[in-house]
Amino acid sequence: QSVLTQPxxxxxxxxxxxxxxxxxxxxxxxxxxxxxxxxxxxxxxxxLLIYANNNRPSGVPDRFSGSKSGTSASLxxxxxxxxxxxxxxxxxYDRSLSWVFGAGTKLTVV
Amino acid sequence: QMQLVQSGAEVKKTxxxxxxxxxxxxxxxxxxxxxxxRQAPGQALEWMGWITPFDxxxxxxxxxxxxxxxxxxxxMSTVYMELSSLRSEDTAMYYCARGNEGGDYFEYxxxxxxxxxxx
Numbered sequence: 502q503s504v505l506t507q508p509x510x511x512x513x514x515x516x517x518x519x520x521x522x523x524x525x526x527x528x529x530x531x532x533x534x535x536x537x538x539x540x541x542x543x544x545x546x547x548x549l550l551i552y553a554n555n556n557r558p559s560g561v562p563d564r565f566s567g568s569k570s571g572t573s574a575s576l577x578x579x580x581x582x583x584x585x586x587x588x589x590x591x592x593x594y595d596r597s598l599s600w601v602f603g604a605g606t607k608l609t610v611v
Numbered sequence: 612q613m614q615l616v617q618s619g620a621e622v623k624k625t626x627x628x629x630x631x632x633x634x635x636x637x638x639x640x641x642x643x644x645x646x647x648x649r650q651a652p653g654q655a656l657e658w659m660g661w662i663t664p665f666d667x668x669x670x671x672x673x674x675x676x677x678x679x680x681x682x683x684x685x686x687m688s689t690v691y692m693e694l695s696s697l698r699s700e701d702t703a704m705y706y707c708a709r710g711n712e713g714g715d716y717f718e719y720x721x722x723x724x725x726x727x728x729x730x
Contacts, residue, residue: 503655537716539656546706546720547656553716590656594715599672600646600658 504529505591505603512609513581521576521606523591529601531572534594538567538576541588541605550589551576578608586610613637615707615721625730628695633707633721635664635688644710646717647681647692651703661710662690697728 506524513519523536530536535554539547549558551567554574564580574593578585591603618632633645647659660671662681669681680693694701705724708717 535715539717546723547708547717548720549716549718552711552718558718592656592716597673598670600715600717602656602658604655 503604504595504601505593507589507591507603507606509604510607510609512611513578514611515581515583517581518577518579519581519608520578521589521591521608523574523576523603525572525574525593525601527572528597529572529593529595530569530574532596536567536569536574537592538565539590539592541590543587547590581610583610613709613719615709615719617705617707617721617724620725620727622727622729623697625698625728627697628693629697629726630691630693631705631707631724631726633690633692635690635709643712644714645683645690646708646710647679648706648708648717649703650706650723651700654703659692659705664688664690694726697726699728699730702726702728 511519538551540550541547554569555567566577568575588605588607590605595601614636616634621629623629642665644661646661649657659675660679660681662669662683664683671679678695683690707721709719711718
């Protein structure tokens with residue numbers, strides 16, 4: 502069971518906006534630790550998508566954005582494209598001295 | 612641009628050990644955390660531990676405390692992860708990943724090494 506809670510799946514049509522939630526607790530997100538997001542395309546290694554809640558690494562389209570409030574965070578994807586179909590993971594740090602992940606959310610572009 | 616290149620797939624027997632390597636090139640290597648993260652088939656990512664290549668300090672997730680050993684060869688810019696007493700539940704893709712300067716996220720990832728454990 503993952504420390505951070507994500508919905509198992511979300512879906513949207515091309516061009517639509519989808520959001521993926523990530524809920525933690527007072528020992529991780531609620532303790533002030535940043536949330537980061539990774540995109541994992543089928544059969545590949547995860548790739549950093551959003552860091553420190555709402556920052557995009559170079560090369561990541563501005564269709565991807567993140568936010569954080571209290572013990573939760575969200576990833577938003579606007580203008581959905583077929584190539585966005587992937588698994589998305591949130592990650593934070595926990596006071597138990599460990600890096601923690603969500604269980605992952607499978608995004609389907611219908 | 613940093614690159615992390617891992618060793619190839621392994622097939623191991625239950626109760627044995629596996630040692631995976633991760634060779635770094637490009638951006639500064641020795642002053643950042645180098646983590647190991649695994650992913651069982653169809654499952655979530657799971658953090659295992661880290662090493663700081665500069666001084667060899669390590670830390671592990673409590674779950675793997677007695678079974679995982681992370682080492683480094685500074686001259687070869689290579690980090691190793693050895694997992695002992697393998698069981699079927701250890702069948703997974705194992706990734707090395709370099710941490711950012713602040714140490715709280717994973718900036719670059721290796722391509723992954725598949726370890727299959729069977730009796």
